[in-house]
Amino acid sequence: MTTAHTYGQLTYPEISAQADALAAALKQLEVQKDWVDRFIGNPAFDEIIFIGSGSSYYQAQTMAATYKKWVGRPASAHPSSEIYLFRDAATVPGRQYLLVGVSRSGESTEVILALESVKDVPGWTTCGITCHEDSKMAQLAECLVSPLGKEKSTVMTKSLSSMTFMMQAASALASGKADLFAEAAKVVQADAAVVQAADPFAKTFVQNHELHKFVYLGMGSYYGLSQEACLKIKEMSYVWTESFGTLEFRHGPKSIVEPGTLVCLLLSETARSYELKVAEEMKEYGATVLIVTARKGDDTAFADAVFETGGADWSDESRGVLYLPVLQYIGFYTALKKNVDPDHPRNLTQVVKI
Missing domain, CATH: 3.40.50.10490 (Glucose-6-phosphate isomerase like protein; domain 1)
Structure with missing residues (x-):
């Protein structure tokens, strides 16, 4: 049983450690640059769809907004369950979609179901971003990995900050605009x-x-x-x-x-x-x-x-x-x-x- 003087002993250090998590994410992105070329930087896709649940959905919204503005190509964000259960209401036939799963653990049922639901559907390709390289999602789809985003606490803090930042930096690379990628380094420094x-x-x-x-x-x-x-x-x-x-x-x-x-x-x-x-x-x-x-x-x-x-x-x-x-x-x-x-x-x- 927790007592008042032990409250927050997981959450506080995780919030406080997010600068290191951002720096590690940027370093990892350098290793995974080919992921950008094959996925969100690939002009073969008509639309990028970012999906997540809870906090992961909210960061997906920021990822999609950033991608549209910086890369200048269609992107959207949906709860994972919308793609799994109401895909026809979220998308239209005949387009080439890239479905990007967003999940700290890579184990959320809804994102797994969404990715699996389009596995054999023509015109759909999947990838993702997570903090756990050995997760089920990472086994299903090739993922960017925020190596220091892993958390013990229930609520997402440094995981969300680092994954949001990492996908934005990846979008900067996809845009081909050096000034945007330079801003990523400035964010890490600040x-x-x-x-x-x-x-x-x-x-x-x-x-x-x-x-x-x-x-x-x-x-x-x-x-x-x-x-x-x-x-x-x-x-x-x-x-x-x-x-x-x-x-x-x-x-x-x-x-x-x-x-x-x-x-x-x-x-x-x-x-x-x-x-x-x-x-x-x-x-x-x-x-x-x-x-x-x-x-x-x-x-x-x-x-x-x-x-x-x-x-x-x-x-x-x-x-x-x-x-x-x-x-x-x-x-x-x-x-x-x-x-x-x-x-x-x-x-x-x-x-x-x-």
Whole structure:
């Protein structure tokens, strides 16, 4: 039986170790460059479909958004179960599809079923990304492997950060744009300092605010990250939380905002002025506003707290992985504040099997 003083002994070091996991992922990608050429960089495919379940689905959304913008070719993200059970609603006949399974363990039943379901279907090719090179998924399909992404905790932290980063770096290679791949190296160099700063920032933020609702907002490649941030705090601490596209939140859902509501904005540079208008409006309704951004400025001064990652001159997509540590630490410290063990969330297991 765990006790309060032992809570988080798995999760905390895994969040804190993600800079090393990113560095190892980039090094491994150099070894697996041919994977890029044969799979996501191969122009023979009409569409790339990234699939996963839970956190893996949310990172698949970020992977697909990044791929479309950088490579300029069709890509989409679906829950694994949609491809297994409703493939005809997600795809159309006559196209060449590359199905990319996303799974930390490589053992999730739904991703395995999805990959197996298209094994003998004309026009379908499979591959994947995982942290476990000996997993069933890695046996079914050739996978990129994040070697230091393996985790003992139930919730995904460094595994998600490293796999998201690795697939984005692979997309940069597939694009043929050297400046995008150079940004991957810059992210690795910056991540350790961001993780170090995120820890005390998140701890202080959680200690200083009494919150009962959590809302995460993001657009573009940050929408998947906002969903992941929502899930992370829900898994760790069981709080009521939702995620929305930033501007979509104004169309009805903002009615939930009241004092005690956190509105956390994952701020892009692409839509900065529009997104900040939404956050300012929520502040007027009584929300506690937290902004995660590349750069502070006079335009963010209204917020209750601002976490700055740097890298404002990089693409939004590259910088997104730097937003994850503070979001993960907020989930972690919220759990401790509620006297909940983030290592062992109720009703959850590390691998979901049917």
